[in-house]
Amino acid sequence: MENTVGDFLRSRRARIRPEEVGLPSYGRRRVQGLRREEVAQLAGVSVDYYIRLEQGRGSSASDTVLAAVARVLRLDEVEAAHLRVLARPPGAAAASRGGRPIREGTRLLLDLMTGVPAFVLGRRMDVLAWNALGDAVQGFSAAPPELRNAARHTFLDPAARAFYPRWEAVAAETVAYLRLDAGRHPEDAELAALVGELSVRSEEFRRLWADHPVRQKTHGVKLIRHPLVGELDFGYETLGVNGCAEQMLVTYTAPPGSPTAQKLAMLASWTTSGEPVAAE
Known part of the structure; x- marks a missing residue:
């Protein structure tokens, strides 16, 4: 790589x-x-x-x-x-070849966060699990398994540019985090394959990757154009999962009473199951 x-x-x-x-x-x-x-x-x-x-x-x-x-x-x-x-x-032995399973405690936490869209990201930006409201916002369960990866979704899903009105900012953030992951795991063959795939299939990815941006994914803003309720203007917070260094809990937040909070409540009312769903 x-x-x-x-x-x-x-x-x-x-x-x-x-x-x-x-x-x-x-x-x-x-x-x-x-x-x-x-x-x-x-x-x-x-x-x-x-x-x-x-x-x-x-x-x-x-x-x-x-x-x-x-x-x-x-x-x-x-x-x-x-x-x-x-x-x-780090030595080759330090490189991860796979992700740890989602702990039951983490699944329960997702389940209890009924008013907050949330999901767990693992290595290589794979989406490992999500709660019902996270699914209602992002549509994880309806996506093909290969697009349950934040990088693939951003650069290879034709619907991503409409879904993210500020697509350029999302793309830059995604590449910067993936670069950081690549630096930490230089021997990861699966990550190398992902970067190779994105480089071949996306000119925008190749251009951004060549600039060598690096950035932590800790917090920020995310604007989403939802097909049912329209624009959702979120803040997001990324929290480390203790004991699982390669997993991150990502939550979307909106101030109480804001238009986005009202639309979230509408989505929540349409959601019949509050159980988190794990990727197969």
Whole structure:
């Protein structure tokens, strides 16, 4: 899978103009942004050391060196953590080949959240389980099994652009999280296959993936155009499932009395079962 530390560092060097870091911008430059020699100079390391880092031979790089490179390239907290993972990747034994099953306690929690759309995401953005209101909003049970994956749904489902009025923002967020997952699990063959599939079938995915964005999926806003009740303007919160590090509980929220809350109540009244549904 294409996911090297060199690709990431080159993409970040290209974002910075020399004059932004006090370097002259005149003269002919063969690369966009900073040269490797300039990054090395500003970070206080030798050019040879930095080149080895970009070539993926920096597994012994110290936190101090990586922090200096992150400072020069103006990486945010998530990007800096991603750099540390790429520069010092975990061994192949640490790569997950599958997801843990949903705990009964997590299923019960989904069941009890009758007024909140909720679902559980696992590795590679697979949708593992959902509650009745989450299904009423997202339509998980009606989707083909291969589209019960947030990345596939976003880029390969023809209905996704209408479902997400701000599709470009959803697409960018999806790629940024998938990039983060790829950095943590460089030996994951299933993730490599997913990235390969999306790259072949979606030009937009290829373009976004090449930019090497990284971002945690913690909270934000999500606008959905529902086929029955119209636009739903949600906030979302993503919560880790204790004891299952690769599972996340995603909840959609709306202020009481808001138009979205009223539409949710309507959807809830149409829902006959409050039991969570697990993907087969």
